[in-house]
Amino acid sequence: QSALTQPASVSGSPGQSITISCTGTSSDVGGYNYVSWYQQHPGKAPKLMIYEVSNRPSGVSNRFSGSKSGNTASLTISGLQAEDEADYYCSSYTSSSTRVVFGGGTKLTVL
Amino acid sequence: EVQLVESGGVVVQPGGSLRLSCAASGFTFDDYAMHWVRQAPGKGLEWVSLISWDGGSTYYADSVKGRFTISRDNSKNSLYLQMNSLRAEDTALYYCAKDGSSHGNLDYWGQGTLVTVSS
Numbered sequence: 322q323s324a325l326t327q328p329a330s331v332s333g334s335p336g337q338s339i340t341i342s343c344t345g346t347s348s349d350v351g352g353y354n355y356v357s358w359y360q361q362h363p364g365k366a367p368k369l370m371i372y373e374v375s376n377r378p379s380g381v382s383n384r385f386s387g388s389k390s391g392n393t394a395s396l397t398i399s400g401l402q403a404e405d406e407a408d409y410y411c412s413s414y415t416s417s418s419t420r421v422v423f424g425g426g427t428k429l430t431v432l
Numbered sequence: 433e434v435q436l437v438e439s440g441g442v443v444v445q446p447g448g449s450l451r452l453s454c455a456a457s458g459f460t461f462d463d464y465a466m467h468w469v470r471q472a473p474g475k476g477l478e479w480v481s482l483i484s485w486d487g488g489s490t491y492y493a494d495s496v497k498g499r500f501t502i503s504r505d506n507s508k509n510s511l512y513l514q515m516n517s518l519r520a521e522d523t524a525l526y527y528c529a530k531d532g533s534s535h536g537n538l539d540y541w542g543q544g545t546l547v548t549v550s551s
Binding site: 373425 | 540
C-alpha cells in the first residue's frame, strides 16, 4: 500500500495562509470522506486536527480547515502563528486490506 | 480524561520477539477500534495495525503482515502488539491510538514506547 503524497515542506509568514495537499487514489482519499489530518511537534505525539475531511475536534482552532476535491485532500491554516510550526500528516481510510494509509508528512516552517 | 500508556519497548536482537502493551483509561474501551502506529527515528508516521472493538477483525500493514499480531483484552482495557521475527527496520517509536469512528480517525494517542532492533 503506497503512502499518500504530501509536499515535503511548506512555509509562510505569520498572519498568512498556507495549504498542504494530500493526494491519493479512488481507493482511499477519493473514495471515502474519511481523511484526517494530524499535527506533530518535535518529541510529541501526533494530535488530531481534522477528521472526516473537514470536521474539527473540540478545542482545535478554527484557523484550521480541511477540504477535498477528487483524489486530493487539503489542509488550510489561516492566520499563521509561530506555534503552528510542526509536521503535518494526512491519513485516509482505504478499501485495501490495510484499511488505513498515511501521507509522508509535511514540515511547516513559519518564517 | 482519555489516557493511553504504552509499555514494553526495549532493545532486542534481530530475529527476536517482543510484546507491546497499551493501557487505556478514561473511555469505554470496548466501544472503540484501536490502532498501532510507528515512527522510525527522523521519519514519518507509518500505520501498523488495527483491531475492531471486539477483536473480531484485524488488519496489518504489508510490512508487518505475518510477523506481528494485534490483540486486545477488553476486561483489562488493554491493547497488545506481539512482534516476532524482528528486523532492524522495525526500530521505531510505537504509538497506540484510539479510533473515534472506526474509519481511521485516530482521536487520541499515547506517548509511545521505543523499540530498538539491534545486535
